[in-house]
Amino acid sequence: GQSLEQPSEVTAVEGAIVQINCTYQTSGFYGLSWYQQHDGGAPTFLSYNALDGLEETGRFSSFLSRSDSYGYLLLQELQMKDSASYFCAVTFRGSTLGRLYFGRGTQLTVWP
Amino acid sequence: KAGVTQTPRYLIKTRGQQVTLSCSPISGHRSVSWYQQTPGQGLQFLFEYFSETQRNKGNFPGRFSGRQFSNSRSEMNVSTLELGDSALYLCASSFGLAGVNEQFFGPGTRLTVL
Numbered sequence: 408g409q410s411l412e413q414p415s416e417v418t419a420v421e422g423a424i425v426q427i428n429c430t431y432q433t434s435g436f437y438g439l440s441w442y443q444q445h446d447g448g449a450p451t452f453l454s455y456n457a458l459d460g461l462e463e464t465g466r467f468s469s470f471l472s473r474s475d476s477y478g479y480l481l482l483q484e485l486q487m488k489d490s491a492s493y494f495c496a497v498t499f500r501g502s503t504l505g506r507l508y509f510g511r512g513t514q515l516t517v518w519p
Numbered sequence: 520k521a522g523v524t525q526t527p528r529y530l531i532k533t534r535g536q537q538v539t540l541s542c543s544p545i546s547g548h549r550s551v552s553w554y555q556q557t558p559g560q561g562l563q564f565l566f567e568y569f570s571e572t573q574r575n576k577g578n579f580p581g582r583f584s585g586r587q588f589s590n591s592r593s594e595m596n597v598s599t600l601e602l603g604d605s606a607l608y609l610c611a612s613s614f615g616l617a618g619v620n621e622q623f624f625g626p627g628t629r630l631t632v633l
Binding site: 451496498507509511 | 552624
């Protein structure tokens with residue numbers, strides 16, 4: 408199968424900045440997505456990167472480096488409500504285009 | 520615009536039984552994907568349907584099947600239930616292909632197999 412690596416847990420305090428990294432298998436890579444899931448809730452889409460560089464959406468930014476098979480999600484001005492699990496997900500070109508491979512998720516805890 | 524809906528929200532079955540879960544995508548969305556989520560395995564892809572055709576299938580046994588109707592509504596079926604099938608089953612829809620478009624997830628169906 409396809410492998411994605413992301414940290415299992417990250418903790419930070421309110422107002423801080425946190426970066427959640429994701430590394431993935433290179434062969435056939437097409438794009439990287441990020442999803443947020445609160446306990447008991449459904450995953451919600453945060454961002455999608457297919458090209459190298461930084462995409463900014465409010466307090467959240469996502470970065471991709473195709474040459475390094477690496478991306479990250481950057482959360483700024485952390486708030487308590489940001490405590491959730493964050494998943495990176497990759498899609499590969501070819502017959503499986505349209506299928507998302509999810510990482511195991513990073514549990515972010517924001518302390519007051 | 521109404522979100523993705525899934526029915527039922529909770530289900531309790533016993534081993535050997537079968538179950539059918541239903542998903543209604545956002546109006547206009549043609550792609551529906553199904554995922555199984557468990558604490559041990561995370562989010563695992565089951566299948567993706569696009570305009571009534573199964574485009575992708577994950578690494579699950581043949582006991583797991585699905586279909587999509589002309590109105591984009593989708594169902595998944597699990598036959599001969601096993602204890603390990605206990606999980607949250609999530610459905611997600613997108614306007615275009617799932618992997619390159621934002622997916623909107625439903626609230627899930629929590630299946631417990633006793």
